[in-house]
Amino acid sequence: MPLNEDQPRVAIIGAGLAGIATAIALKRQLGFENFVIYEQAGDIGGTWRDTTYPGCGSDVSGHWYSLSTDLNPNWTTFHVRQPEILAYWKSLVEKYALLPHITFNTRVQSGEWDASSHAYMLILKDVKSGEERVERAEVLVSALGAFLKPRYPYVKGRETFEGVSFHTAQWRHDVDLKGKRVGVIGNGCSAAQLIPQIAKDPSVEVINICRTPSWFVPGGHYVYPKWIKWTFANVPFVLRQYRNFVAARYDIGYLVFRANLKWLSNLARKRLASYLKYKAPQKYWDKLVPDYPVGCKRVIVDPGYLKSMNQPNVTLNFDGTGEIVSDGLVTTKGEKIPVDVIIYATGYDLLAAGIPMKGVGGVTLTEHFEKLGGPEAYLGTTFPNFPNYFALMGPNTHTGHASIVFIEESQINYIMQMIQPVLARKAKSFEVLPSASAKYNAKIQKTLASSVFTSCRSWYKMDGTGKNFAILPGPVFLYWWWMRRPVWNHYRAVGAKxxxxxxxxxxxxxxxxxxxxxxxxxxxxxxxxxxxxxxxxxxxxxxxxxxxx
CATH class of the missing domain: 1.10.287 (Helix Hairpins)
Known part of the structure; x- marks a missing residue:
């Protein structure tokens, strides 16, 4: 659908969950249609389109991992798997007639703010033909998310392996694991979901190479019976109240992450250690129980991973990977482990370079972050020197205990209020003041210092140990409160008389x-x-x- 150049234009980068939710809000809240979503792939869904390993799913309840405007009474289980999540978002694209607004197979190469026209000049590339063109947008929303680039371990010899190797984010459905020795490197969320599934076949021998242990909580494997789904769909307010109850139960769990509530942290450690020992074999206890507080690394919702350790075809090795060789891998202690297949369950590089952006005066977003010692944004959403530019799932908006969809909805509702004057031609642009952004981020870092998130090495931090640029240090309902309406004097308005x-x-x-x-x-x-x-x-x-x- 070509944009009307006589009206303000909104460009959304990415047709994943955040991009789709933004488009829905433009239609529902503002009745605005002059927008486009640029998607470099050939379909919608983002991470949930691409990540298809066996057992892949959300560790947050489906009833909260969905839009508040479009509740789904038909989730089959409490924690929902990838195919069902993707189907839900595809149904929303159809419901809100978003396909005409999506330009597929188009990568945004770069963006630059043009002060004279109060718009971003976007260089676009057709990924099939290689052709480039320039488009203009008065409002730019980055809905790329954080999971852009799979992360691989820094080990010697990865390219020398003569078997099959791949990352969980790029699952090889053409590879049959039957009768194979499979080395799974990593023991985070994806490994925990994957291993119980591939180990169901007794002919598959799984060797899980671990580095540091994680805390586990019991998984919610509840299957909703038909009568409950009927009640959700037909009895007024029941589904909404159930969602509110689920959300409140999740969010109150943030108290465990407060470093000053030592009694609660110690209680959580004691109970979760007991759960680990109840489920896992005794021979692994000394390696499996972490020595850091609950929440310092992402807590894993146990999908049967601990129980699978009791199977004869599953072995854990906590020595870490020292080197990859042609027929297997070598641990840091020199033990060689022959394998036929290597699966990297090592997460994503959250600092992977996104789209090169230039703001006021030609300042790049990368330069802005370098000056600050790492990524940061005002409310995790806007940046000084970048008028009318908004990032969803930006710095310090990740949550270790709740729904990122709820976070993104809070951001989107805030963005709709920010851009309404621009789309109504009552303002040219809004740019957050450096002083407001600095004050907000000082508060974030101060709060992080009194939390458990500083107690260990994690992907929440720069290079694992530096500035925490990922986690929101608080309950998500507090973030919703911050985002309920803009503080306009924190912004410089242009053409807004x-x-x-x-x-x-x-x-x-x-x-x-x-x-x-x-x-x-x-x-x-x-x-x-x-x-x-x-x-x-x-x-x-x-x-x-x-x-x-």
């Missing part, structure tokens, strides 16, 4: 109505004051007219 006048008028009207109601009450109670009150009302009216002149 009309909008500012209207906003001032609205504020004065509210004050005048309040004052009028109060005056009426006084006039009724004390008739002798009526003349004075009428005079004050007249002066207030004259003041409003003068301000708006």
């Amino acid at each position: 009309q909008w500012q006048k209207e906003r001032l008028l609205s504020k004065l009207v509210r004050i005048a109505v309040g004052a009028g109601v109060a005056a009426l009450g006084v006039a009724v109670a004390r008739p002798e004051s009526r003349g004075v009150i009428l005079g004050l009302v007249s002066e207030l009216k004259a003041f409003v007219v003068k301000v708006l002149a």
Whole structure:
């Protein structure tokens, strides 16, 4: 669908969950249609389109890992698998007629703010033909997410392996694991979901190479019966209240991550250590129980991984990978382990270079981050020197305990308020002030210092040990509260005189109505004051007219 150049244009980068949710909000909240989603792949879904390893799913309940505007009464289980998640988002694309707005097989090569036209100049590339073109957008929303580039371990000899090797983010469905010795490198969320599935076949021998242990909580494997799904679909308010209950239960769990609540942290450690020992073989206990607080690394919802360790075809090795050789791998202690297949379950590089962006004065986003010692953004969403540019799932918006979809919805609702004056042609641009961004991020880092997130090495930090650029240090409902409406004096507005006048008028009207109601009450109670009150009302009216002149 070609954009109307006579109206402000919105460009969304990425047709994953965040991009789709933004497009829905533009339609539902603003009734705005002059937008486009640029997607470099040939289909929607982002991470949930690409990540298809056996057992792949969300570790947050499906009833909270979905849009608040589009509840789904038909989730089959509490924790939902990848095919069902992708089907849900595809159904929303169809419901809201978004396909005409999506330009597939198109990569945004770069973007640069043009101050003269108050718009971003985008260089686009057709990934099939290689042709490039330039498009313009007054508002730019980055919905790329954080999981762009699979991360591989820094070990010697990866290219020398003569068997089959691949990353869980790029699963090889053409590779039959039957009768194979499979080395799985990594023991995070993807490995925990994958290993119980591939180990169901007793002919598959799994050797899991681990580095550091993780905390596990029991998985919610509840299957919703038909009568509950019928109730969700047909009895008013039941599904909404159930979702609210699920969300509250998740979010209260953040208390465990507060370093000053040592009694609660110690209680969590004791209970989760007992769970580990209950499920896993005793021979692994000393290696499996972490020595850091619960939450310092992402807590894994156990999908049967601990139980699978009892199977004769599953072996754990905690020596780490020292080298890859032609027929297997060598641990850091020199033990050679022959394998036929290597699967890298090693997550993503959150610092992978995204799209080169230039803001006011030619400042690049990369230069901005380098100056600050790592990525940061105001409310994880906007950046100084980058007017009308918004990032979903930006710095310090990840959550170790709750729904990222809820976080993104909070961001999107905030963005809709920010761009409404621009789309109505009542303002040219809004740019967050450096002072506001610095103050916000100082608060974030100070709060992180009093949490468990500083207690160990993790992917939340620069190079594992530096600045924590990923985690939101607080309950997500607090973040929702911060994002409920913009603090406009934290932004520099350009070409917004009309909008500012209207906003001032609205504020004065509210004050005048309040004052009028109060005056009426006084006039009724004390008739002798009526003349004075009428005079004050007249002066207030004259003041409003003068301000708006």
